[in-house]
Amino acid sequence: MFKPGLLPLAIAAALAIPALHAEETTDGKPTQLEAVTVTGSNIKTTDTEGPSPVQVITADQIKVSGKTTLPDFLRGISANTGNSVNEQLTGSFSAGTAGMSLRGLGQKNTLILVDGKRVANYATAYQLQDTFVDLNSLPLAAVERIEVLKDGASAVYGSDAIAGVVNIILRQNYQGAEAGASFGTSTEGTGQTQNNFHLLLGHGDVKKDGYNVFFALDGTRSNQLNASDVSWLRNNDFRNKPGGQLNWVPTNYYNNDPTQGFANAVGPVQKVPYGAITPGKTGEVWAYNPAQYDSVIPGVERYHAVLRATVKLTDNIEGYGEAIYSRSHASFVFGAPLSIGSGLRAWDNTNQRLVNIDTTLPVGNPANPYGVPTPVNTNLWDVGQRNKRDRTIFTRFLAGVKGHTGAWDWDVSAQHSESSLKEYVTDFGNRYAFQSLLADGGYDLASNDNPASAVDALRLSTIRPAVSRLSTVDATASTQLFDLPAGAVGFATGYQFRHEAMNSRTSQAVLSGSELRPAIDIIQGSRSVNAAYAEFNIPVLTTLEANVAGRLDHYSDFGNAFAPKFSLRYQPLDWLLLRGSYSRGFRAPSLPEITNSTAVSYSTVIDPYDPVTPGQRRGYTDVFTANPHLRPERSTNYNAGFVVSPSADTSIGMDYYHIVQDGIIGPDNDAALVQRKDPRVQRDAQGRIITIYNQYQNQQSLTTDGVDIDFHQALRTQGWGDFSLDSSITRLLKYSQPLVAGDAPVNGAGTNIFGSLPKWRGTTGLTWSIGDVASTLTWYYVDGYKQNPENLLTPDYPTRVKNWSTFDLSVAYTGLAKTTITLAVQNLQNRRPPWDPSTPYFDITQADPRGRIVTLGVNYKF
16 A cells, blocks of 8 residues: 555655756757856856756745745755754744754754855854754845755855755845735634735846845734644643643642642642643642643744845956845743742852752741641742743845956955844742742742732843854855866865854843743853865866865864865766765854853653652753863765756756764763763752753764655646646655764654654645736645654653645736735645644644634735
8 A cells, every 4th residue: 555654755856956958049049058156166157957956946936835934935845854943942042043954964054155155143052052044034035046055065165064055045136126015814713923024126237237236125023822822732631642641730739749739729720630640640739731821933023124236346346245134023921930849940150050949838938838847839820921032133244346357257255244132031030039038928829819019029030142243254266277178177266264253141130040940051152264165177078077175174262174075967968967976074063062151951851760750751950061172073975866857847856865974062862861870860859850961072973864856847738828846855764873972873764763853755836827827736745753762651652643744825816017916825724733742742843833824915016
């Protein structure tokens, strides 16, 4: 029987591979194609397909997809296998951001460029150690095309390009004016809306007028979506699903025993069976539904502005300048009112450690019904839910001169780019007020009626600032050195200087020890990088080209890194292309990993040795420290593939990739440390986990390989219009690494051991144009995956998570003068994300809970 998991293979892969044939004029003679620079090389070429696979996405393709933000579109690329996140990750130091994770290797291994040049990373780190470019900071309306290089490119671009490169190319010579707006809403009744607008203005043609000025402005606004707004998440009761339970939180109890509850309800609590929350337990407990305190998607307001000018200085020299400014606000509920009980901590900045805060109720305290000091577990209900609002400002200022002198093309530029963050936090707990009120009984934890003065004293609002800066100078030059019998030898060389700095601080309330249960991500460091590179394109035969490239980077903190690359392009027939490459790459230790940094976060782990709830998830504190002795991660990349294009309307391609990454930087796996009773796992007097201490190390290696399959077919008819089928799938074959350094590697392909990594992922679009109507139906397929064996320790757990298959439909009407009206429907079938009990509800790296979204847009060209 045909397996559902193989269904994408029947349709195949890639968002439009260009045909290999030269275009023809009306008289049948081939046109002279202009040589251009393609992502992955600094040598200009007229070849539409090079020695490495590059997926080219045009602005028109983005429009017909119905997607209204840059991350929404890019995350649908099949090579974005797993481990990439968007703003759904609200419980993060980088909440409200979005990134790309080609080959599932994480956002830190995918290099994001704008017009072929680096931009500043986000102001702070994702998962405490990963630096990345926030796609939400980049404009969509100004995009001319996006080139996705699905091959290692450290030999050209340096660090971070192990998995590939996403090069976002902005409009260079736009003339005219247009404006548009769209209005979208969820049909689920959640109140979720998404509204967008854009404005484009351009004047002057560089070739004819000697100048061009371009301005673009776009914005998006969507409201906050809490779990309590979604019908199937509202009750947090998943007992009807495999491995599911009542996801409520026990509270309001004494002596570390949830069945010893308060005499009366305090806060939004109900009495529920303890066994519904923790299987195997008996009795009743006070518990609350956390859905109202869980923002699954933050409220967002973003604006992007781009101003670019190009001036022809002489017949052969142009000057250019560019400014990008973006401003983003993301607001969300960070959590329920602060929990009080075992494991409550504050930061001791003098000794750089966490200290325990005693929550034992003294004798005579109004909440203590006993005649002895009594431990208590509850929440500061009167203080209210904890809220966060992140304000991010991104800037980029670029100036350069490029031209043609003699036989050389050259480009010299300088830029400065910044990402700054201010995180506003409200209604956290004040440690000193809490300790004082606990001692004198001025706040009754077992009461719903406390004095306003006491509640106000407990409230704490803070601001956490962070900034990431990048300054660069780039110089490139290319030429044809000499002729061989098969053609001219192409050559490119260049130099780059860049200075990177990150200063992610914590609030004064944390440093003074005032904030209860603080989360800390302190990063302060900088470094300079000097790099030189060279590239040769050698025509061995008229049908065979060899490309050799190498780059040497010198970092002021760890030293040198050299990255070579060798590739072949063989086209024995007009309709057949064979290609392959070998390269070495590297990822420099991020500033959080190698410089002065300390991170404190909160996580959960299944603890088989927990004396109260063995085999259940237990919350604990993670403490991470940097390591100044780290070495760069190294990689070896192999790529081999072919493209068959029997006609200008048909192309089929397949590429195999194999990546070995050594010396991966990271902490040891917490779950493995718990299983092994490692001394870094700290437990309280009861024997329950409270803290796990870790330091970043160069440790295990990783091997991953897979296949991309690409297909494009166009069909033109006389009476039925024009059709185009563009499809891309990625088959992940292996993703193997040890859980702890020194162990045997484990293959995580098709599992969620190393984050969800489905074996199959595909995107297929069918476009039909007839008269004034153009429509596109796009199918997004994400295969299911097996559960991590660690999760199966919990009874009745499903062994596999189901696939996620959705359709988007976009219909555009151009029958009105200068006007385009577009109706787009995302998630046409109103599919819910597949159930995954190892996450709160579903895997946010693969799906989202918004359901069907209908958007109506209007665009007018002046």
